Amino acid sequence: MSSAKRILLIIGGGIAAYKCLELIRRLKDRGYSVRAVMTKAAHHFVTPLSVGALTNERVLTDLFDLDEEREIGHIRLARDCDLIVVAPATADLMAKMAGGHAGDLATAVLLATDKPVLIAPAMNPAMWLNPATRRNVAHLKADGFRFVGPAIGEMAERGEAGPGRLAEVPQIIDAIESAFVGGAENSGALAGRHVVVTSGPTHEPIDPIRYLANKSSGKQGFELAAAARELGARVTLITGPVSLPEPEGVAIVRVKTAAEMLEAVRSALPADIAVFAAAVADWRVSAPQMEKIKKAEGQSAPTLTLTENADILKTIAQPGPQRPSLVIGFAAETQEVVAHAKKKLKSKHADWIIANDVSPSSGVMGGENNTVHVISSNGVESWPEMSKAKVARKIMERAATELDGKRTAAE
Numbered sequence: 001m002s003s004a005k006r007i008l009l010i011i012g013g014g015i016a017a018y019k020c021l022e023l024i025r026r027l028k029d030r031g032y033s034v035r036a037v038m039t040k041a042a043h044h045f046v047t048p049l050s051v052g053a054l055t056n057e058r059v060l061t062d063l064f065d066l067d068e069e070r071e072i073g074h075i076r077l078a079r080d081c082d083l084i085v086v087a088p089a090t091a092d093l094m095a096k097m098a099g100g101h102a103g104d105l106a107t108a109v110l111l112a113t114d115k116p117v118l119i120a121p122a123m124n125p126a127m128w129l130n131p132a133t134r135r136n137v138a139h140l141k142a143d144g145f146r147f148v149g150p151a152i153g154e155m156a157e158r159g160e161a162g163p164g165r166l167a168e169v170p171q172i173i174d175a176i177e178s179a180f181v182g183g184a185e186n187s188g189a190l191a192g193r194h195v196v197v198t199s200g201p202t203h204e205p206i207d208p209i210r211y212l213a214n215k216s217s218g219k220q221g222f223e224l225a226a227a228a229r230e231l232g233a234r235v236t237l238i239t240g241p242v243s244l245p246e247p248e249g250v251a252i253v254r255v256k257t258a259a260e261m262l263e264a265v266r267s268a269l270p271a272d273i274a275v276f277a278a279a280v281a282d283w284r285v286s287a288p289q290m291e292k293i294k295k296a297e298g299q300s301a302p303t304l305t306l307t308e309n310a311d312i313l314k315t316i317a318q319p320g321p322q323r324p325s326l327v328i329g330f331a332a333e334t335q336e337v338v339a340h341a342k343k344k345l346k347s348k349h350a351d352w353i354i355a356n357d358v359s360p361s362s363g364v365m366g367g368e369n370n371t372v373h374v375i376s377s378n379g380v381e382s383w384p385e386m387s388k389a390k391v392a393r394k395i396m397e398r399a400a401t402e403l404d405g406k407r408t409a410a411e
């Protein structure tokens with residue numbers, strides 16, 4: 001990356017504010033220059049002294065605290081950087097941003113800037129899922145603000161878990177770097193598009209150490225994300241537990257369960273294209289145990305009662321304002337591949353279904369190649385066996401053509 005890039009970091013008053021110290025260190029290691037603005041509330045969680053020591057710059061908070069030369073007022077701060085990162089972004093800060101407030105230095109800078117802004121929210125799951133926050137986030141996304149996270153997991157409050165954790169520092173750095181890979185985003189068949197891809201298996205807990213899973217390797221989904229990125233899209237890859245190298249310039253959201261995956265997809269919207277390549281578990285254990293289930297002499301084996309998971313493809317493909325323009329589902333079948341996929345196309349309201357045979361003899365699960373059939377309202381197109389990377393590239397090129405066609409038809 002270019003060593004000259006200047007980041008203005010706006011630190012909100014959340015419990016995760018301490019993590020911005022690690023973020024600043026990692027950014028400085030990578031050669032970025034970092035200046036920080038802290039909200040008044042942020043001072044309760046991290047000191048300006050620590051932030052200033054790491055940025056090597058005076059930390060600013062007060063809208064009216066101009067230096068003697070009147071050189072670093074809010075307009076100058078807003079313009080004198082290449083990217084603004086808000087981390088952690090509190091619910092309150094996002095509400096103010098969505099409402100166009102400018103009552104303190106942080107919000108005044110955000111209102112005055114003409115630079116890209118990356119928001120890394122962090123809050124309790126109830127705050128994140130509150131309809132007011134959902135509205136504010138949708139508003140900010142529609143206004144062109146970029147988001148990274150929140151991640152899903154345990155919160156500072158004991159026993160609470162869900163979406164709301166600040167994205168991990170490497171994930172924030174990836175999102176920053178992809179904001180700077182502007183060159184790729186400004187050219188390519190998917191330039192200016194947001195593509196969401198789901199990938200990998202899900203793990204549905206039985207107890208703290210056991211889970212229900214499947215054999216999906218996540219390779220096809222990761223290739224789809226990489227191909228969309230190569231074509232210039234902004235990409236959010238939502239993946240179940242896999243160990244694959246992360247595609248460059250792609251924002252990655254890691255989840256475990258189907259419920260977490262659905263929530264992550266909802267949080268990533270709006271998108272132009274959504275590709276559901278994950279092998280999402282159809283069922284979860286109705287009542288996962290909090291402690292390891294013990295084997296006891298003379299006792300019969302435990303019975304697992306299962307509950308159906310929400311259908312992510314069907315949920316997102318429903319007509320509505322948040323529906324991506326192109327919704328693509330994957331159908332993994334072991335028999336009557338095309339017939340089942342045709343049914344799925346209709347019942348799930350998808351635009352295309354990519355059907356593949358995943359019976360053990362096909363070698364698709366975990367393998368490098370795939371043989372797919374593309375099913376749409378135009379009929380069935382059967383592609384010869386090719387690498388998963390090639391399948392991904394062809395799907396994304398076809399998707400770009402389809403979106404261009406829709407745009408032309410609308411004009």
Ligand SMILES: Cc1cc2nc3c(=O)[nH]c(=O)nc-3n(C[C@H](O)[C@H](O)[C@H](O)COP(=O)(O)O)c2cc1C
Nearest residue numbers: 012013014015016039041042090091092093122123
């Ligand atoms: C202990 C404590 C922890 C908090 N953590 C968060 C948080 O993680 N996320 C959040 O949105 N608000 C959190 N808040 C509430 C914010 O601090 C409060 O809304 C504040 O007005 C935010 O100001 P700012 O947006 O100007 O930074 C917390 C408050 C307290 C007292």
